[in-house]
Amino acid sequence: MNLEDTIDAENNVSTEQNIGSYQILYRLGKGGSSEVFAAKGPWDQKVAIKIQRRPKKRRRFLQELDIPNSFYHPCLTPIYGYGINNEGWSYLVMDLIEGNSAATYTRKMSSGKKITEAVRICAQVSEALGKMHEKNWIHGDIKSKNILIDRTGQPHLIDFELARPLHETGRGGFFGTRSYAPPEQHEGKKLTTSVDLYALACVLIRMITDNLPYERISNSKQAYIRKTAQPNITGNVPPKLKQLLLQTLSPNPKDRPQEGYLFSRLLCDSINYTPPKPPIPKTYSMSELSNILKEGNLNVRSYIPHLYYFTGASRELAHMFVEQKKEGQQQGWVPPEFGLQWRQKLYDYPSKTIRCMILLAALGGNLRSNTLAAALNLSRRALKEELLKSPDILVYNNGRWNLRFGALDSIILNHKSAPETIRLLNSSKLQDLIYCRIARYISKGNFTEACNLLRVWIDEKADTFRQWIFLQRLLRKGVQLEQYRKILLYRLEGDWIAALHLQTSNEAKQMLKCLESINQGAFHVIGTLKKLCRSTQIDVMIGARSVYSEWHIANGRFHKAARKLKRLCTETDMYPQNIGLQQRAIMHTHLAQTLMLHKIGTQLEKWSITDSHRQMIQRLKNGSLDQNHIPMDKLTNRLPYLKAKSEIQNRNPNDQSIEALPFSLSLGDRAALLSNPIWRDYEQKLRLPPSPKKI
Incomplete structure (x- = not known):
C-alpha cells in the first residue's frame, strides 16, 4: 500500500481521512517531494500537514522540523510535531498560514x-x-x-x-x-x-x-x-x-x-524606509498590571483582580486608578471626576444601548451577540449595528461584548431603577445562565440564595473574573465568602493545589491524597486519578488532568497526554488554560520543541503575577521544564521510556531498554520521539516503519 491508498493524490480528499490525531479537511498544494493539507487538530484548531511524497526524504523532513527550533524569528513558522504513518511516510504539523x-x-x-x-x-x-x-x-x-x-x-x-x-x-x-x-x-x-x-x-x-x-x-x-x-x-x-x-x-x-x-x-x-515600531497595545497584560501595583506599593495578590476589573486593563486608566487607591484607601479605586463624567455622559446614549449596558453591567460582561440579541428582542445584525456606534464604552471581541471598563458597572446600574434591571434579567433567553439567576437574586435583595448559587458556580466552573465580580458584590452586602475569595485568588495565580486545600469535598480530599502518594513515589493511585479527571468540581478536574497527563508523558504516551489536556487548553478561562499550557510545555520539553516552548512561555508570561510563576516561565523558555507534579527522577528506573531516555542522555544507551519501547508505545508516540534528535539513531530499535524506497 502506498500513500495514494491512504490519501487521495488527486484534488478530492475525503474529510473522513485521519493522519495520526488530525482530521484532513482539504488539500492546499502539492510539490515535487511533498503534499500539504489543511487539517483539524486535537485542540480543534486548523493546522497544515505536510506529507512526504518522495522516497528517502525522512531526514529532510526531520531537518525541516529542526530549523525553526534552532533559529527563532517571527517569520519562521513553528512546527508542532512530526509523525510517521503505517506505510513509513513522514509528516509535519505546523501553523496554517491563510494568506x-x-x-x-x-x-x-x-x-x-x-x-x-x-x-x-x-x-x-x-x-x-x-x-x-x-x-x-x-x-x-x-x-x-x-x-x-x-x-x-x-x-x-x-x-x-x-x-x-x-x-x-x-x-x-x-x-x-x-x-x-x-x-x-x-x-x-x-x-x-x-x-x-x-x-x-x-x-x-x-x-x-x-x-x-x-x-x-x-x-x-x-x-x-x-x-x-x-x-x-x-x-x-x-x-x-x-x-x-x-x-x-x-x-x-x-x-x-x-x-x-x-x-x-x-x-x-x-528607499529611506523606517520599519514601524510595534503598536502599543491599548491594554496591559496581567503581568504588567502586577508591576504597576508593585510600583505603587500596593498588595499585588489582593488588588490585581480589582485593578483588572475596574479598568479593563486600560493603559489610560490603570495608573489613574492606582493613584486614587494610594491616596484614598477607604474611598476605593474610582476617581470622583471619572464617576461624575460618566454619569453625565450616560444620558447621551440611545435607550437600546443603555439596555444593553445594563445587562452587561449586571451580568459581568463577556456576553455573546446571540445572547444579548435574544434578551433584547433584536436581530444580531441590528444589535451589532447599534452597539458599534459606541466604541468609547462597548468592546466587541471574538463574538462577545464587554463594557470597556468595570468601573462603569455600578454607575450604569444606578442610572436605572432596580425594577428595570430585574425586568431585563427576567428574559426567558437568560434563564440557563447561572450568573443571571445570581444577578436576579442580588437585585431582589435575596443574598442567601445568591450566595448558595455562587458557591455552586465557583465549585463547578472556571469563569474567574466574572465570579470575582459577583463575589465582590456579595461581600459588599456583608455576606461571608472569605474562603471563596481565597480560592479565586489562588486560581488567578494558577495554584490549583492551594485552591483544593480550601475545599472539604470527598473528591478534593481524594485528589490531595493522590498527589501526596505520588510525591512519595507511590503510583498505585493512578487509577483514582483517571476517575477524578471526570469530576464535576473544577479544581479536582484540573488537578487530575494535570497530573494524569504528566503521568502519560513520563511513560512516553504523548498523544494520550494531549487528549487529557485538550479540555484545559480549549477552555476560555485563563485558569485551566494556564495549567494546560504548563503541562503541554513539559511534553514539548521531552520532544525538544524549543520554538513551541518559547510560544507557550510568551503566552503564560502575560498572565504571570507571582515571582515563582515568572521563574517557572524562565525555566520553560530555557528548555528545562520537565516536571511539575510527577517526581520523574524516582521513576527513571521503573518506566521503560524514562529509563531509555536517561541512558541515551548519559551516553550509555542500552539496546534492551530501547527495544522494549515498541511494546508500550504506539507508532504515533515512537515517531514523535524523533522530534528530539537524541532518538534519531535508534529508528530500527524503535521498530519504526522504514522510509519507503519507491512510491
Whole structure:
C-alpha cells in the first residue's frame, strides 16, 4: 500500500481521512517531494500537514522540523510535531498560514505601495535569513511561493527541506528553484550565504514588476545567462534600490551583500524606509498590571483582580486608578471626576444601548451577540449595528461584548431603577445562565440564595473574573465568602493545589491524597486519578488532568497526554488554560520543541503575577521544564521510556531498554520521539516503519 491508498493524490480528499490525531479537511498544494493539507487538530484548531511524497526524504523532513527550533524569528513558522504513518511516510504539523504568496500579495497594489510593501516584507525575511546565516546555514530555496503573507501583513518563510549548512554544498548537483537561483547554484559549486539574498532579490523584483529578472530558458543555459546578461528590472524603481538589486544579482558572489542582517538594512536605506515600531497595545497584560501595583506599593495578590476589573486593563486608566487607591484607601479605586463624567455622559446614549449596558453591567460582561440579541428582542445584525456606534464604552471581541471598563458597572446600574434591571434579567433567553439567576437574586435583595448559587458556580466552573465580580458584590452586602475569595485568588495565580486545600469535598480530599502518594513515589493511585479527571468540581478536574497527563508523558504516551489536556487548553478561562499550557510545555520539553516552548512561555508570561510563576516561565523558555507534579527522577528506573531516555542522555544507551519501547508505545508516540534528535539513531530499535524506497 502506498500513500495514494491512504490519501487521495488527486484534488478530492475525503474529510473522513485521519493522519495520526488530525482530521484532513482539504488539500492546499502539492510539490515535487511533498503534499500539504489543511487539517483539524486535537485542540480543534486548523493546522497544515505536510506529507512526504518522495522516497528517502525522512531526514529532510526531520531537518525541516529542526530549523525553526534552532533559529527563532517571527517569520519562521513553528512546527508542532512530526509523525510517521503505517506505510513509513513522514509528516509535519505546523501553523496554517491563510494568506498569499509574496508576488500575489502585491499584484494589485499601486506602484508606490508595491515598492514599500515589497521592501518591508523582504527586509523582514532577510532578518530571518540572518539568523540562519549567523550559523553558516542557507535556506537554499527562496522563492515567492515560499514566502506567505498572512491577513495581518506578516510574512512567513516556509519550506526548509533544502536548507543545509554551507559545508554540505558544492557537491556537483543542483538544488533549489532555477528561476531564482544564482549561477554557482546552477553549476553545483560551493555556495555562500549570498545565494539566499540573490534569490530574495529576485522575489523583490517580481513583487514590484510582476516579472522575474531573467526569462525562463533551458536548464543548461541558466548559469550562462546569469553570468553574461543584465537582469531585467523594469518600471519606476528608485535608483538606490535598483543599484542594490543589481549588486545583489551580481554573478560574482563576492560582490553581493553577504548576510541577511546587512541586506535588510540596505533594503530599508535604499528607499529611506523606517520599519514601524510595534503598536502599543491599548491594554496591559496581567503581568504588567502586577508591576504597576508593585510600583505603587500596593498588595499585588489582593488588588490585581480589582485593578483588572475596574479598568479593563486600560493603559489610560490603570495608573489613574492606582493613584486614587494610594491616596484614598477607604474611598476605593474610582476617581470622583471619572464617576461624575460618566454619569453625565450616560444620558447621551440611545435607550437600546443603555439596555444593553445594563445587562452587561449586571451580568459581568463577556456576553455573546446571540445572547444579548435574544434578551433584547433584536436581530444580531441590528444589535451589532447599534452597539458599534459606541466604541468609547462597548468592546466587541471574538463574538462577545464587554463594557470597556468595570468601573462603569455600578454607575450604569444606578442610572436605572432596580425594577428595570430585574425586568431585563427576567428574559426567558437568560434563564440557563447561572450568573443571571445570581444577578436576579442580588437585585431582589435575596443574598442567601445568591450566595448558595455562587458557591455552586465557583465549585463547578472556571469563569474567574466574572465570579470575582459577583463575589465582590456579595461581600459588599456583608455576606461571608472569605474562603471563596481565597480560592479565586489562588486560581488567578494558577495554584490549583492551594485552591483544593480550601475545599472539604470527598473528591478534593481524594485528589490531595493522590498527589501526596505520588510525591512519595507511590503510583498505585493512578487509577483514582483517571476517575477524578471526570469530576464535576473544577479544581479536582484540573488537578487530575494535570497530573494524569504528566503521568502519560513520563511513560512516553504523548498523544494520550494531549487528549487529557485538550479540555484545559480549549477552555476560555485563563485558569485551566494556564495549567494546560504548563503541562503541554513539559511534553514539548521531552520532544525538544524549543520554538513551541518559547510560544507557550510568551503566552503564560502575560498572565504571570507571582515571582515563582515568572521563574517557572524562565525555566520553560530555557528548555528545562520537565516536571511539575510527577517526581520523574524516582521513576527513571521503573518506566521503560524514562529509563531509555536517561541512558541515551548519559551516553550509555542500552539496546534492551530501547527495544522494549515498541511494546508500550504506539507508532504515533515512537515517531514523535524523533522530534528530539537524541532518538534519531535508534529508528530500527524503535521498530519504526522504514522510509519507503519507491512510491
